[in-house]
Amino acid sequence: MKAVVYDRLGAAADVLRVVDLPRPEPGPGEVRVRVSFSGVNPTDWKSRSGATARPADEFQIPHHDGSGVIDAVGPGVDEDRVGQRVWVWMAAAGRRWGTAAEWTVVSDQQAVALPTGASLELGASLGVPAVTAHRCLFADGDVAGRTVLVAGGAGAVGHFAIQLARHAGARVVTTVSSAAKAELARAAGADLVVNYREPDVLERIRAFTEQVDRVVEVNLAANLSLDLGLSGPGTVVSVYAANHGAADPELPIRACMGANVVLRFVLLYGVPIADLLRGVTAVSAALEAGALTELPVHRFPLEECAAAQDAVQSGAVGKVLLDVG
Numbered sequence: 001m002k003a004v005v006y007d008r009l010g011a012a013a014d015v016l017r018v019v020d021l022p023r024p025e026p027g028p029g030e031v032r033v034r035v036s037f038s039g040v041n042p043t044d045w046k047s048r049s050g051a052t053a054r055p056a057d058e059f060q061i062p063h064h065d066g067s068g069v070i071d072a073v074g075p076g077v078d079e080d081r082v083g084q085r086v087w088v089w090m091a092a093a094g095r096r097w098g099t100a101a102e103w104t105v106v107s108d109q110q111a112v113a114l115p116t117g118a119s120l121e122l123g124a125s126l127g128v129p130a131v132t133a134h135r136c137l138f139a140d141g142d143v144a145g146r147t148v149l150v151a152g153g154a155g156a157v158g159h160f161a162i163q164l165a166r167h168a169g170a171r172v173v174t175t176v177s178s179a180a181k182a183e184l185a186r187a188a189g190a191d192l193v194v195n196y197r198e199p200d201v202l203e204r205i206r207a208f209t210e211q212v213d214r215v216v217e218v219n220l221a222a223n224l225s226l227d228l229g230l231s232g233p234g235t236v237v238s239v240y241a242a243n244h245g246a247a248d249p250e251l252p253i254r255a256c257m258g259a260n261v262v263l264r265f266v267l268l269y270g271v272p273i274a275d276l277l278r279g280v281t282a283v284s285a286a287l288e289a290g291a292l293t294e295l296p297v298h299r300f301p302l303e304e305c306a307a308a309q310d311a312v313q314s315g316a317v318g319k320v321l322l323d324v325g
């Protein structure tokens with residue numbers, strides 16, 4: 001099969017190669033997926049570049065997320081799954097068989113049935129962003145009837161945070177940096193969209209709500225004072241991104257105490273499997289209910305994986321996918 005691999009860390013164009021590999025066979029409890037789309041996330045370029053190195057075992061096929069059709073199952077897996085359209089999550093976590101290849105092999109539970117109405121492009125966009133959004137929103141309980149602030153509502157995690165929160169019955173405020181991103185956030189279903197580059201951001205949000213119950217935070221250093229200005233007893237700020245090259249924020253302990261705020265940090269690689277599976281089940285239910293939509297898609301052929309990863313690194317607006325066919 002054709003697969004993108006790397007066996008050393010470095011710049012995308014230097015280390016990513018398309019090679020021919022034997023097609024992997026599913027082992028016990030595993031399924032093999034003929035990949036249609038491979039979803040690219042920031043974690044993929046960070047791992048490959050060495051920014052957040054994870055050991056590469058002989059070779060690594062990149063990318064956790066994908067979609068396609070199950071074409072073989074291993075011992076112990078229901079044979080009726082053959083032919084099922086699926087979305088795949090965390091394929092490359094601790095394993096060599098990422099989704100940037102014609103086939104991938106994952107555990108049975110990492111290939112989730114895709115409802116008829118959901119496109120393969122949407123399926124390949126879900127894994128890392130939607131499961132992260134779920135963890136940030138729900139690790140501290142339900143959000144029905146609550147108000148959620150999503151920082152960066154046009155980002156991949158931000159997009160699904162808006163949609164999962166709305167689906168759960170929350171009101172959603174989001175911040176963006178441009179009119180085009182505001183359009184995306186509105187289309188995702190946000191109740192209030194504020195451009196954080198314009199003046200009076202706190203006042204404009206305060207006119208909508210005095211306090212928020214959750215913050216899904218992409219840039220704590222930049223937004224800490226806004227978050228604290230909207231925090232009070234019961235507010236949880238869930239931080240899921242570290243900003244490479246930027247200084248970590250200094251924590252104003254007195255202001256955090258005054259707000260009685262809870263700071264939560266989320267890194268998917270360390271979330272207990274039971275919680276990840278709860279997230280996958282909830283994302284699946286939202287998908288089934290038609291509550292999730294895709295961001296604008298940028299397609300790259302498998303051979304242009306390096307360009308696709310570079311596009312993500314440069315902050316492409318929307319979702320970057322490899323069209324594997």
Ligand SMILES: NC(=O)c1ccc[n+]([C@@H]2O[C@H](COP(=O)([O-])OP(=O)(O)OC[C@H]3O[C@@H](n4cnc5c(N)ncnc54)[C@H](OP(=O)(O)O)[C@@H]3O)[C@@H](O)[C@H]2O)c1
Nearest residue numbers: 042132151152154155156157177219222240241266267268
């Ligand atoms: N912890 C985890 O397990 C986990 C999981 C998924 C992703 N991540 C990390 O989370 C980050 C985002 O991932 P993604 O896939 O969602 O990327 P993305 O699609 O590029 O979205 C990031 C969004 O954040 C916005 N943003 C940046 N600074 C902001 C600020 N100060 N206030 C509000 N919005 C801001 C960006 O827009 P503007 O710059 O135009 O504002 C962009 O829309 C990456 O660093 C990724 O590595 C971590």
